[in-house]
Amino acid sequence: MVRAGLTAERVTAVAAELADEVGFDRVTMSQVARRLGVKDASLYAHVRNLNDLRGRIALLAADEKTIRIAEATAGRSGKDALVAYANAWRAYAHEHPGRYAATQTPIEIAPELAADAPGPRRAVGLTYGVLRGYGLAEPDLTDAVRLLRSTFHGFVALEAAGGFAHARTPQETWIRALDALHSLLENWPSAREGAPS
Template identity: 50%
Template sequence: MPRLGLNPDHLALAGAELADESGFEAVTISRVARRVGVQPASLYSHVDGSADLRDRVAMLVLGEMADAATSAIAGRSGRDALGAFADSYRDYAHRHPGRYEASHRRTSPSPRTVDEGRRHSTLSAALLRGYAVPEPEHVHAIRLLGSTIHGFVTLEFTGGFAHSAPAAEVSWDRIVDALDHLLRTWPTSSTDV
């Protein structure tokens, strides 16, 4: 019988909190069970094992990140929207390092996975409309934005910028300026496949 108050969403949140405290690899059935005060076997009434639990944490995180980005860009356009968009992801990563790590997990295919991924793509596409990047080029521009933002944050987390000047914040602002310039002058190609 499922324990009162426990449900998959509650366990995903407990897993996300544990990830922020101890890293995403700490999110296991036994650790989350300890955190919520039950025996590990009790969790199997709500999740299908550690992989399912981690997928649920990743979906929670993707939703939180999309919500933050949506709020950040509301009512903005151009460079202002781009800066708010990029900052929302970077700020989230700094506030929630374990959760952010979960966002990079390759999850099991499901309608919810597709929906959460689509929210991020839709947000990126909305941002791009402020730059008049042609719609056939959106996939390329979205990949550039994601690679740049997440690549920078990953290198920052691993200490890649810790041993040189200027501070990472200065480079971050320059990178957002460079992205803004590139999006305003986006090249198109007639040889797209």
């Protein structure tokens, strides 16, 4: 019996790979164990159960995605930063569909795990940073952040689900959508401007 030298981290890493290959909801303890050359039951020494493993994948993905966005937006501002932010987001979703899906499913994550996960907190700051150049004040700032996140997530989710017909490539729409969002942020309707058409 050659020890495999497992840790929670290695189990999570293999599970994340598996998620990207077969889909997040198809990640099973059995498959992960098989990949590690180990029996199912052995995993329970490192991970509480399947739900716990899913939560770990989600946290890993959140961290990775945040880092990618941080690297992409570093030193940029204005539309440059917005585009870099958005492209990094979408690229991560494309490259790691399973991990990305993990960030989206509402899982109860063990508090002690979430504690030392810098991802989520840092992500908020990054988004606010991108919007700094547009001169928005609260509560518009929060609304704008949420709108951006909604749009980015919605776009990649619809893209992944095959929601866009083939007539026009998603890439073309993506470019124009970023133009539109930039324009929107520059002319944010702060107070009562929404005159009914």
